Amino acid sequence: MNGLLWSVSILCLTTLGMMFLLKKFNQPYLIAYIIVGIVLGPHISGVFTNPEQTETIGEIGILLLMFFLGMEINVPDNKSLLIKPVVAQLIKIILSIGCAFFVGYFAGLSLNSVVLIAILFVFNSTAVVSEFLNKHQILKTTFGIMVLNILIFQDLLLAPVLTLLKAWNKQEFHISNILFPVLLCGIIFFILKRIRNVQEIRLPEFFTSIEKDHDLQVFFGLFICLISGLVAEAAGMSSALGSFVAGVVVGRVKTFNWLEHSLVPFKVFFVTLFFVSIGLRLDIPYLFSNFSIILLGTFFVLLSNSVMSAVSFRLLKFGWKESWYGGALLSQTGEFGILALSLAYKSGLIEYSLYKSGLGITCMSLLLSTIWIAVLNSLMKRRLYKDNEL
Structure with missing residues (x-):
């Protein structure tokens, strides 16, 4: 003790x-x-x-973070805000595959390694980007909703990607591995479609008694958040996505307005543990012995991800300023990249050196992403200032 x-x-x-x-x-x-x-x-x-133990506890923080995002966000009535994120991500996937094959060709990597690199490019950090949007009061803007919807679509892609990695290694595969996620995606789409015009969901009078009992509030709120994540995880999807959808529904229930005050301390503590676990995963001796490769790889990931995301936004008729800002926001490799790396290494798809390098690059990209966003944003402002002077 x-x-x-x-x-x-x-x-x-x-x-x-x-x-x-x-x-x-x-x-x-x-x-x-x-x-x-x-x-x-x-x-x-x-x-x-033991980073794994800290990360397991810290993942509760991601569930709470996504739960709060769901409570705060308004489901858009505008269909373009639902369709454009899907189109943007599909463009990003095509560009990511092309970039991964480009890297693999010049580095002489195997097809397994190329596929994994493409996966790393596809996923960004929902936790980092959503916290950044929330802190800078961008989350509820049209652009903020667009970026968040892209991240949610990435969460939907987690199940087929993990299924692909397992099937690639010839592990036992069942059709249910695909059917359950597809069915749950349909349910989620139906819920979001029905709820977007609903101002308030009324519950039986029994639930009003919870408003006067703080202990009941805490445990009832945690149960809603965690059980929704568990259901999504059991279906082969992202648990964070399940918590987000639960937050969207709960956000329409005025009886649960107390949830924000009851669960915020838990969210702060567990989110902290999650990001601490990312730092714990960094193998410092390996980082120093391969410093040039990892540093070069990190900047390549930040730059290439920024360019690919900016191109996706630009093709959807966003201005260059918003496109580059969106590219900077989606520059890092996300926490799902760590999951994909671990699964690929344990399955024997990649070598130990690529696993350690990929882990180092992912952690470094998360660490430097906010600085990268600030730098690109500053450069864009200077460029616009010079253009206005001319």
């Missing part, structure tokens, strides 16, 4: 110190959490030695 308290106390103190430091430079706290994970990881201070 003393060891656990000591570890948690160090975690809180280190996180506080890093947050105060980044607050002075007006940087998002997500960077602080990842840096704390690096500092407290097995390769520096050794306070935490």
Whole structure:
């Protein structure tokens, strides 16, 4: 017990110190959490030695994060806000496959490695981007909804991608692996379509008693969030997507207005643990011994992802400013990339060196993505300022 308290106390103190430091430079706290994970990881201070356990607990934070996003977002009536994200992501997938084959051709990689690289390009970090949109008051704008819908569509793609990786390695495959996700996608689409014009969902009077009991509020809210994620996960989809849809429904129930106040502390703590676990995963000795490759790979991912996403936005008639901003937001490789890497390595699809390099590049892209967004945004503002002067 003393060891656990000591570890948690160090975690809180280190996180506080890093947050105060980044607050002075007006940087998002997500960077602080990842840096704390690096500092407290097995390769520096050794306070935490098992990243997998921390990540498992931290994934609850992602469920809560997506649950809150669902409560805050308005399901758009405009069909273009539902269709355009799908088109944008399909364009991005085509460009990602082309980019992956380009990399594989010059690096002499196998087909398995090329497929995995394409998958890494396809998925972005829902947690990083949504937190950034929320902090900068962009989430509820037309552009913010567009970006969020792209991320939700990526979550829908998780099930077929994981099925592809399993089938690729000739693991046992059943038609249910495809049917359940497709069925759940249909249910989700039906729910979103029916709920978009509903202002309020009324519940029986029994639920009004919960408004006066804080303990009931906390556990009832956690149950709704976690069980919806569990159902989605059982169907082979992203648990985060299930929590998001539950949040959309709950957001229409005025009886549950107290949920935001009851669950915010849980969200903050568990989201912190998730990003700390990303820092814990960084193999510092491997990072230093292959520093040039990983750093070059990270900047290539940030740049190529930004360009491919910007092209997707531009083809959908967005202006160059919004296109490049959207490209910067979708520049990193997401947390699902880590899942795909782990599955591919355990299945024997890729070698250990590619697994470690991919893990390092993914973690570094998450760490540097907010700085990359700020840099590209600043460059675009300078360019526009010069154009206006001319």
